[in-house]
Amino acid sequence: MAVKTYLQAISDGLRQEMQRDKRVYVIGEDIGVYGGAFKVTQGFQEEFGAWRVIDAPLSETAIVGSCTGAAIMGLRPVAEMQFADFISCAWDQLVTVAAKQRYRAGTAVPIVVRLPSGGGFSGGPFHSQNPESSFAHIPGLKIVCPATPADAKGLLVSAIEDPNPVLYFEHKHLYRRIKDEVPDERYTVPLGKARVHREGDDVTVVTWGAMVYTADEAAKQLESDLSVEIVDLRSLSPWDKEAVLTSVEKTSRALVLHEDTRTGGFGAEIVATIMEESFESLDAPVKRVAAPDTPVPFSPPLEKKFIPQVEDVLAGLRDLAEY
């Protein structure tokens, strides 16, 4: 066990899988000699060679499409999008080809696409998005959004093992900011099992990714008045309904928080499920805190207003408590 950053945990997990399983290869833009825009694959090409750490041309369609072909041929591709935003250029390959191949043709497509996502650095409209909800709507895809270094590694290993196309959203704002203990040995964290980040009795916050820390900060600030439970979903597809409903049935109040925009966001799905299945146990309407329905803005005051802040969560929690 050693203390590692979230980024190091991803990198180490990936390296271990490549050492263990010769079928695993990585492909993406500038991931070889340069080690990737965020250096997740730094040193990989020296270790594994240029045919397992493949510098691709600027061609998201070819990157993801070729992963599908190689996976069907028996390899375990892990593609890197330079930024999650660019996955739009490979939408068709994921949604039309990879996601539907099992259902209609019986062919498993075990690929992983790593997606550095999220804002907070003035990345602007094209380097800050959290497009996980769009993909969570697609039957056949799996969606993973780790929040902690230990989960980052264990969920990555599970994603690579999984026989389906898995979108692995790694939040850029956690890369170097978040450090924690990460086991050295290989282990998996199952997809579809939430984690209780913080136990509490009065209100449940359901969230994932970087917002886990925003929620945590708000919970700390309210500690003396309100006992907040934080459920970190870890994966959106499949998502752990049981864990959410169990927590909500205990606390009777729920706030759903995400960095993605509000309308049609995955939070709406969670809220609807709570209403359908745990309506009787609620003492207040479920609350959503999410980004407004705009592109992600560039300039710091605009971006700060866009991304849900601790104050927004505090206000939401107080509303719920007072209802």
Next chain:
Amino acid sequence: MAVAREAEPVSSLREVKEAGLDREDLLNVYRSLLLTRGIEDRGHILYKQGKIPGSFYTGRGNEAASVGVATAMGPDDVGTPLHRDMGVHVVRGVEPWRIFAQYMGRVDGPTRGRDGNVHMADNKLGLIAMVSHLPAMLPVAVGCALAFRIREEKRVALAWFGEGASARGDTHEGMNFAGTRRLPVVFVCDNNQWAYSTPTHLEYACENLADRAQAYGFDGVVVDGTDVLAVYREAKRAIEKAREGGGPTLLECMTLRMEGHAVHDDASYVPKEMFEEWAKRDPLERFRSWLRENADLTDEEEEEIAGQIKKTLSDAIRRADESPLPNPDDLTEGVYASPEDLDTPHHK
């Protein structure tokens, strides 16, 4: 200015032998051509009888192109055939009754009723099922070639696309990537001169699509897609070149789509003279007369083969018709793969 090589026709039996086909192989090619057309003709009748839901597409006019290329593939080669390429499924050995079951939405079709018409393939035969979106399978085939290159296997992937679909970015990305890495892939363009109602000059402005190959750093070849032997020879050259590390080839097979885009379309936008001209080059008739002139195909052999095909088709339709429709309760089954799904020869 054209830069692709124009393939010569194959004229004598000696040339064919050099290209690797003996007389029995030639008769098999002939059988495959007849079976390919037979499946689609009979399918069309079933469609008109209301036995096939949805839409119905044929590859009439493209039989020699699909059979010729597939005949040149090695047993471990793979490909992503499209809606004009029934001949590929036939040559690779699909059981015809399963195609009819697929057409009719029955559980024994390769997609078990989850998808229709030619959106199917048998992985065990080295084929990957196409999607509608064209040419989305082209980068997938490139990925198969990438896998072969990573594992240093002497296998080749075949990527089919239509001349209309050449206008989409997937074509460019797939070819460009394959060119940079000299991957063992052969791009086969079924150029039937129409993309639904759109003629070629509104899809691309170069003389031949195969001319583009040079820009991607590999060879382009234009071949008469109604000449099964010429297609075979050129495909064989391209495939073996790829197998030996010589990189991709773009093989453009020139044909005419001899029916509407699908059976609902009367193709009234295609000039009559064009159909008349190309009807004289019917791929089946061409090869039949070539066999009679060059390989002593006899009346008895012809009759015997025709009889076999007819029986195969009737048996296939009967068996497909016995296959049940899918159970609606199974609707939600199999959206996600389980680990056992990876326990297949191709996934290892």
